[in-house]
Amino acid sequence: MEKMPAWADVILIPLISLVLAAFISALVILFIGQSPAEALKLMVTGALGSTYGWGYTLYYATNFIFTGLAVTVAFHARLFNIGGEGQAMLGGLGVAIACLYVPWPHWSIALVAASISGAVFGAAWAAIPAWLQAKRGSHIVITTIMFNFIASAVLNYVLVNVMRPKGSMDPATERFSQTIHLPTLHEILLPFGIPFSKAPPANISFIVAILACLAVWALIWRTRLGYEIRAYGHTETGAVYAGISPVKITVITMLISGGLAGLMGINNVMGEAERLVLNATEGAGFIGIAVALMGRGHPAGVFLAAILFGFLYQGGTELALWTSIPRELIVVIQALVILFTGALDNMVRTPLQQIFMALRRKES
Amino acid sequence: MTFQKSLLGASAAIALTAGAALAEPAMIYDLGGKFDKSFNEAAFAGVTRWVDETGGEFLEIELQSEAQREQALRRFAERGANPIVMAGFGFADPLSQVAPDYPDTKFAIIDMVVDAPNVRSIVFNEHEGSYLVGMLAAEASKSGTVGFIGGMDVPLIRKFACGYAQGVKAANPDATIIANMTGTTPAAWNDPVKGSELTKAQISQGADVVYAAAGGTGVGVLQTAADEDILSIGVDSNQNYLHPGKVLTSMTKRVDNAVYDVFSQGPDMETGIFVMGLANDGVGYALDEYNEALITPEMKAAVDEASAAIADGSLKVHDYTSDDSCPDLQF
Numbered sequence: 001m002e003k004m005p006a007w008a009d010v011i012l013i014p015l016i017s018l019v020l021a022a023f024i025s026a027l028v029i030l031f032i033g034q035s036p037a038e039a040l041k042l043m044v045t046g047a048l049g050s051t052y053g054w055g056y057t058l059y060y061a062t063n064f065i066f067t068g069l070a071v072t073v074a075f076h077a078r079l080f081n082i083g084g085e086g087q088a089m090l091g092g093l094g095v096a097i098a099c100l101y102v103p104w105p106h107w108s109i110a111l112v113a114a115s116i117s118g119a120v121f122g123a124a125w126a127a128i129p130a131w132l133q134a135k136r137g138s139h140i141v142i143t144t145i146m147f148n149f150i151a152s153a154v155l156n157y158v159l160v161n162v163m164r165p166k167g168s169m170d171p172a173t174e175r176f177s178q179t180i181h182l183p184t185l186h187e188i189l190l191p192f193g194i195p196f197s198k199a200p201p202a203n204i205s206f207i208v209a210i211l212a213c214l215a216v217w218a219l220i221w222r223t224r225l226g227y228e229i230r231a232y233g234h235t236e237t238g239a240v241y242a243g244i245s246p247v248k249i250t251v252i253t254m255l256i257s258g259g260l261a262g263l264m265g266i267n268n269v270m271g272e273a274e275r276l277v278l279n280a281t282e283g284a285g286f287i288g289i290a291v292a293l294m295g296r297g298h299p300a301g302v303f304l305a306a307i308l309f310g311f312l313y314q315g316g317t318e319l320a321l322w323t324s325i326p327r328e329l330i331v332v333i334q335a336l337v338i339l340f341t342g343a344l345d346n347m348v349r350t351p352l353q354q355i356f357m358a359l360r361r362k363e364s
Numbered sequence: 365m366t367f368q369k370s371l372l373g374a375s376a377a378i379a380l381t382a383g384a385a386l387a388e389p390a391m392i393y394d395l396g397g398k399f400d401k402s403f404n405e406a407a408f409a410g411v412t413r414w415v416d417e418t419g420g421e422f423l424e425i426e427l428q429s430e431a432q433r434e435q436a437l438r439r440f441a442e443r444g445a446n447p448i449v450m451a452g453f454g455f456a457d458p459l460s461q462v463a464p465d466y467p468d469t470k471f472a473i474i475d476m477v478v479d480a481p482n483v484r485s486i487v488f489n490e491h492e493g494s495y496l497v498g499m500l501a502a503e504a505s506k507s508g509t510v511g512f513i514g515g516m517d518v519p520l521i522r523k524f525a526c527g528y529a530q531g532v533k534a535a536n537p538d539a540t541i542i543a544n545m546t547g548t549t550p551a552a553w554n555d556p557v558k559g560s561e562l563t564k565a566q567i568s569q570g571a572d573v574v575y576a577a578a579g580g581t582g583v584g585v586l587q588t589a590a591d592e593d594i595l596s597i598g599v600d601s602n603q604n605y606l607h608p609g610k611v612l613t614s615m616t617k618r619v620d621n622a623v624y625d626v627f628s629q630g631p632d633m634e635t636g637i638f639v640m641g642l643a644n645d646g647v648g649y650a651l652d653e654y655n656e657a658l659i660t661p662e663m664k665a666a667v668d669e670a671s672a673a674i675a676d677g678s679l680k681v682h683d684y685t686s687d688d689s690c691p692d693l694q695f
Binding site: 056059156160161167169170171172175199200201268272273275277278279280282316317320321322326327330331 | 397423425426428429430431432435436438439440453454456457476517518519520548549550685688
């Protein structure tokens with residue numbers, strides 16, 4: 001089949017999907033007797049209309065960039081890693097261990113150590129499903145999703161029985177030391193004379209996330225390993241014929257993927273909560289799948305999609321705060337966007353492709 | 365970001381505050397949601413009573429995520445909401461961070477103590493109310509074995525269990541108490557199926573009265589107890605009506621009164637630690653048309669006597685959280 005122009009693939013399809021999702025969301029809001037225009041205005045001003053809103057949007061986006069990249073890297077080797085949630089949970093545990101038990105002299109050293117620790121924990125959690133897939137043929141979709149449950153049980157056990165301070169009812173660790181407090185965007189931008197709201201949790205991890213985007217781009221398209229990953233993803237038999245080991249590629253790709261998901265811990269555990277709480281990931285691992293689908297396998301796309309989902313999360317919170325739209329419905333709105341941009345992608349793509357082909361035939 | 369954006373942000377903030385009446389109270393429900401048939405719903409009942417009586421405006425949010433705890437607190441405080449009430453011990457950490465930043469805003473937290481000059485910490489003497497229902501359980505039991513089913517295994521719920529055990533032993537020193545917890549995570553607050561299984565397990569060990577201190581999980585406990593024709597004891601709200609004649613009584617924890625008081629007193633409310641016990645009707649046991657046939661005049665007399673003795677201080681019920689131990693029950 002003829003290909004569509006790139007701009008249609010990258011911009012037009014997500015845009016149409018978004019408009020469709022927004023339209024159905026508007027109908028739903030109308031149905032419960034609220035004004036869709038007001039709701040949209042509230043979401044946009046609440047998420048993008050102030051540095052405060054941007055701070056939260058970027059905080060959520062940072063989470064989604066890490067998990068989105070994790071899914072993207074695995075996609076290139078045609079591995080469907082839906083264990084980002086569990087890998088991010090374990091990554092958070094790794095970050096918490098690094099932050100709690102070592103008296104770091106400065107946040108920058110702590111950030112490096114916590115990043116390594118989080119990535120190692122996340123990668124270790126992905127290593128077992130990867131090995132099972134490579135050596136035993138156990139399907140990675142099944143094993144990674146099951147490992148999400150195990151991760152949640154592990155975290156439970158550790159928080160309730162080991163890391164909870166005595167006498168506390170909350171299943172959470174104690175706060176990390178103030179010396180390793182990560183600079184927020186407010187603190188980073190202040191020396192440049194740029195005023196940024198103090199309240200939101202967006203922090204230096206956002207910059208780490210951007211660096212991760214660049215690193216993933218370089219890895220996939222500028223290294224030999226990236227070439228092998230892509231070759232393996234396109235045709236396994238061809239890759240084997242070219243001397244690429246499926247076991248090696250499967251395991252390495254999943255390690256990188258799990259490591260990226262685990263890195264999320266520096267944002268939500270070290271940057272925001274500054275302690276490890278139960279359910280710190282809050283579904284970011286699953287949102288990462290939608291982000292990767294929307295990002296079409298490219299880090300730049302992942303970055304933009306993550307910002308969009310950050311907007312949806314922060315906008316959703318504003319709706320919950322200032323309207324009487326029930327929180328279940330806010331989840332419905334978020335889900336509609338995922339449904340249209342991720343699952344129903346072909347619904348928009350196929351007709352659009354036919355239109356483009358018809359146009360082209362006319363020309364020629 | 366850019367200067368223009370911060371300008372936009374400032375104008376947006378002004379636009380938001382301009383529409384708001386000054387000093388509306390705000391209510392923040394925990395992750396369980398306001399219709400959990402238990403703790404959050406009791407808070408919602410208090411809000412509803414205040415609205416019915418005053419017709420006042422208020423703000424509310426049901427949390428969706430952990431990150432929203434601090435965010436909701438700050439947003440309501442910046443908007444000028446006062447006082448801001450939050451239900452649940454999970455708010456203790458965020459509130460201790462946020463409260464000093466808004467010294468002119470009053471906060472109220474239920475079930476936890478946060479030490480700040482503008483915070484009212486409301487805690488309940490659940491062990492006192494549990495002591496009373498424990499006495500009733502021991503007297504109503506024919507087998508001499510009674511059960512306790514807790515929600516999440518936290519010190520707060522052990523406090524319920526410990527008070528209950530002391531009440532049981534006071535009424536019948538030879539009684540056996542079986543205590544189980546549903547789980548160790550917040551999911552244990554809302555697992556009626558597991559509540560039902562635990563009830564059956566306790567019945568097979570001879571229990572014929574079961575006390576559920578488990579939030580939404582208790583619905584399953586009460587249902588199974590009614591199905592198996594034994595007695596149960598409800599918690600937090602008066603749950604006697606759920607299975608008339610099968611629910612012996614309910615240990616009432618008047619979260620609704622606490623929320624109603626804060627809303628009524630508005631921005632001028634007093635801060636500090638407020639202990640709601642038997643003496644000030646913060647806890648108690650429920651007696652209504654659904655269970656009056658189950659409570660004999662002798663039982664009522666004995667419990668009311670103990671209640672008066674606890675209220676005036678002549679009878680002390682041991683509080684588990686005071687030293688993390690219980691004289692009458694092992695965990």
